[in-house]
């Protein structure tokens with residue numbers, strides 16, 4: 001069970017529009033219908049039994065599978081060059097599905113310390129209550145991952161390019177460390193999208209997304225997805241009993257034996273999604289599918305605008321520093337050139353010389369950029385973490401989290417770039 | 432070493448050419464993959480004949496089970512091997528011996544079943560060999576059914592799909 005058995009003959013832009021979708025078999029409808037149905041009729045009792053026991057393909061109940069959501073799942077699996085995908089109601093829910101499928105109580109994993117703050121809290125605080133333990137390592141120093149691996153470690157988790165400070169780790173080296181340890185590498189590819197980077201090409205075994213961000217791209221729907229590369233050998237050691245031992249709830253079915261290179265996805269769906277229920281709404285799936293159709297166009301524009309804004313900020317007298325992997329000054333610049341030839345997204349941080357108060361005045365002074373807590377929207381967004389998302393932390397904790405008093409986070413949208421810069425300019429003049 | 436990357440064209444051809452499958456290692460236990468793969472393939476209008484010495488003479492899904500390939504009456508184009516890789520070679524050799532008598536054209540080894548040497552012997556005898564795949568999964572994949580579970584089928588078409596078989 002080595003290669004992922006996939007025909008990827010079409011170009012990325014073609015797959016962004018077509019993968020997973022086909023004209024409706026019954027009506028010929030060309031766009032993907034929104035199937036707002038909770039449930040699906042069985043042909044007879046025998047058919048129902050086969051479906052419930054995962055013995056045949058088909059729909060039962062939309063907590064498990066839904067025809068509109070399935071199109072989104074296949075679309076993202078295809079764009080990532082993966083074998084299969086399972087969607088969830090948010091990016092955080094998707095992460096939960098991954099770890100519930102991988103970990104037993106008492107297990108451990110190693111995560112990058114440069115992650116979306118919500119993920120640091122999920123891993124470091126909430127997961128603890130389930131008996132899952134996480135240590136954090138430095139993605140720019142891969143050996144720190146090796147050092148953090150223990151007997152009970154079951155995975156490594158990194159962001160391809162991090163939110164918010166645009167850190168790109170040495171992904172090749174981290175992938176080798178995971179491989180040597182016999183554990184999967186999980187990459188959150190939210191901030192890059194499969195258009196800018198394919199983690200599976202560099203050794204990721206599982207990819208996660210918050211589709212809430214660039215994939216949807218219009219700030220209109222929450223969503224998340226997990227993608228399985230189909231290359232990991234779950235039977236190479238005894239670390240993954242949920243994949244390799246019979247499941248009582250399915251009459252002794254063994255997921256890896258039965259489903260092979262998409263067994264992880266089946267397990268995440270048939271156990272974690274079934275039993276905890278964070279299913280994606282078909283309307284959200286539809287909105288996200290529509291967004292993905294223009295992903296390549298939008299990402300090119302996001303990157304071009306971000307590079308212009310970052311360069312302009314770096315030269316501005318009121319700005320102390322800019323942390324964007326696309327700038328020469330970034331410690332991630334060499335990794336950006338190695339892994340991200342077409343750019344590294346449009347979310348980054350910068351420091352205002354005037355500190356905490358100047359940061360607040362800047363975000364409050366913007367009249368085009370929106371002051372809110374999201375990223376990856378068509379609209380340009382700006383946030384002062386120390387006074388909002390990271391307000392509860394002490395100053396020391398804020399600095400450790402990359403959210404010190406002077407830090408401002410920006411998500412550069414796809415508006416006319418001179419308008420974005422003009423808004424920043426007038427707002428900075430008030431700091 | 433045999434190539435384990437099979438083009439969609441080859442797999443489609445194999446699935447379209449086949450009408451009868453001898454399934455070696457078929458299980459009477461309804462929760463075993465061979466049992467429900469057999470049932471699925473029957474629903475897709477394949478005739479599937481179980482081969483398993485431990486339960487020969489009994490019936491699975493309405494078909495009599497035989498002890499070995501040579502005992503199966505009448506022709507079958509495909510031998511589907513639901514056994515461990517170590518046991519595949521012997522079955523492949525039996526199939527090679529019977530290929531003219533039974534009209535065997537395809538050796539199919541299930542997910543996780545790989546024997547490169549046996550595969551090479553069968554190919555040298557003009558048989559088509561597929562390893563480390565499941566015909567149920569491949570049928571479902573090429574006929575859009577696998578898409579229902581978010582699996583990447585690699586299939587893109589602007590034509591309205593015809594429901595399988």
Ligand SMILES: Cc1ncc(COP(=O)(O)O)c(C=O)c1O
Pocket residue numbers: 090091092093116118119159163188190191209210211212213222223224375
């Ligand atoms: C990189 C990253 N991963 C995961 C998440 C969590 O996703 P969601 O908000 O959809 O639950 C976010 C959200 O900001 C994110 O930026």
